[in-house]
Amino acid sequence: MARFGRKGRVARWWAVLALVAALLVAAGCGGGGQPASGDTGSGTETGSGAGAGSGTGTGTGGEKSLLDEIKERGYMTFATDGAYPPMEFPDPENPGELIGFDIDLGKAIAEKLGVEYRVEVAEWEGLLAGLEARRFDAVMSAMNITEERQKSADFVQYFEMGQMIVVPKGNPQGIQSLDDLKGKVIAVQIGTTNEEIARGIEGATVKTYQTFPDALQEVAAGRADATILDEPVARYYANIEGDKYEYVGVPFETAPVGIALPKGEDELVQAVQQALDQLKQDGTYDQIYAKWFGGQ
Secondary structure, three states, rough: OOHHOOOHHHHHHHHHHHHHHHHHHHHHHHHHOOOOOOOOOEEOOOOOOOOOOOOOEEEEEEEOOOHHHHHHEEEEEEEEEEEEEEEEEEEEEEEEEOOOOOHHHHHHHHHHOEEEEEEEEOOHHHHHHHHHHHOOEEEEEEEEEEOOHHOOOEEEEEEEEEEEEEEEEOOOOOOHHHHHHHOOOOEEEOOOOOHHHHHHOOOOOEEEEEEEEHHEEEEEEEEOOOOEEEEHHHHHHHHHHHOOOOEEEEEEEEEEEEEEOOOOHHHHHHHHHHHHHHHHHHHHHHHHHHHHHHHO
């Protein structure tokens, strides 16, 4: 967990995230959040070039598969919302670059496929729509695999994460579980599984925000009793801003996380799965995991 302990750089990171969010809003995107309307946006490229191919199918009947196109062009484009540490977020020392677990793993997968890695930042709500429109080749943004999402994309699972409750430092309400959130004020990012869980809590007042940092700040300011975050993110913030937050209880609602790929691109799905299997076998996956999560 040594990489999480950079308290001297927290203020710089928040400034970076605010700048990135502002740029995305100006470009018609919402950074890590969701828009108020149904606008899906077009994404903001942060790599050296975007562009998924237009191929469909699995390469039979004379048509090129997307995997063939990726190999011909020499790069694979992964989309992310770019603001979800420690999975993906701007490097505090180089705001033009994204870092994180998903970024490192995506690069390793692309390398196994024999192509370059490129990343494109897009608003969360527009990620799957952009994938269906073939604006990028894959979505890798700490996305839970759900039945609804499987209707529009195929997934390769690479992670599992539970949810955790984050409260103000000192836990003034004595919250330890979801039952303790009954009747409480819960701040969450809109359009997430965190929001779905919060809305299922009896008597809770659920306040939604475009980004999860906004929800966290509501907790720190005392305007919300708690928020619900994915476990790695909860641990990250409790570590780097331990004077403001702490997580309580144990992880719950554990769910698979996957790389989303266009429907019907079976060759690409198989190739990504094979690359992931190889990374696990040769120890690369464990090295990336240890880099970002330490002994968790």
